[in-house]
Amino acid sequence: MRIYNVYVLIVSALLMLTTVILVALGQSSLAVYYSSYIIEALVVTEMFAYFIPKARRGLNLVSATLFGGFMVVICLQII
């Protein structure tokens, strides 16, 4: 279970850090925040590729959902 804790801690720390940096930069677009979060979550998940298959399946589902949200944000930006 230790590896899961490390993974969750890394994702949490990255998301928190991103929020602080973007707020400090005066970012006011929610799409930018959301896109940054998703890219970070996907990259960290890929780095922990050696989880057991059941965990990987669950995280793949989460990644697919988040990616779907990311595509919606991009579509809204284009439109």
Next chain:
Amino acid sequence: MLRQIQCNNGGYSEGTLKGLGVRLRETKRLSGLLSLSRLLSRNSYTWAGLGLLIAGVLISVSAYFLFLLTWLTAMGVAMLILSFILLALSRTIPKLPPEVSGLLLETGIDNISSMVEELGIQAQAIYLPSSLSGGRPQALLPLHSNSSLPIITKALPRRLIVRYGVNPDEVGILLTTAGTTAVDMLEAIPAPDTAELESVLVALFNGVLGVADGAGVTGNESHIRVEIRNPRLEDKASWYHRCLGGTLASVVASLVAEAWDRPVTIRQEEQRGGSYLVELEVLE
């Protein structure tokens, strides 16, 4: 009761079917509640995930529609992402606590240790690939006490006591070890290559079993040296471990035997600093 639910033509009356439908719905509702309570009582990941989910929804909705604060909405979204991750991981936490698994492991080792000690076995175990031990990688403990290593060329029967040669003293016991079960957990057996073995060991020890931080593999065709970093599994000094090696060494030996498709024996194992070193010899 039977008279109540059966009609004259042998079928069920309308009232009875309605009653059965109500009972079925109640049973489904109860089983739903039961599975929800099981989900909640399972682990801290579920609780943390649900907490973040509720807090994330409340914060992001109120921040977006009420307070009109982008950064707070973003915080809520981040909490939602984390909650999805935690809920996905919560399904993979084993139902049995680690203490119970440790208890079962120790009981099994104690039983085999008693048997090995009673038989007075002094020889080192030979870890056989599944092709030589009837479908699963197992460890062969020769009963003789001479120093020559047995040469096994054909598959042994799946029995406890097996004859592996033509001489009368070429008898041994075939045991299932921690490595046998660990190899079953892998999706694919690695190729006989040290780099691939290393990546599989890291995935197994760190990602699946959670017993070490990583592993490094060096060596050639016949000698393989594995360094397991920060192992969290300690073995007691017992007769079992003298013959079969430590639990982690046993897992490594089974995996190497399976990858190389050749018998393997543990030459040496030692704890050095924060690492556990295992030296293996791949036999002909």
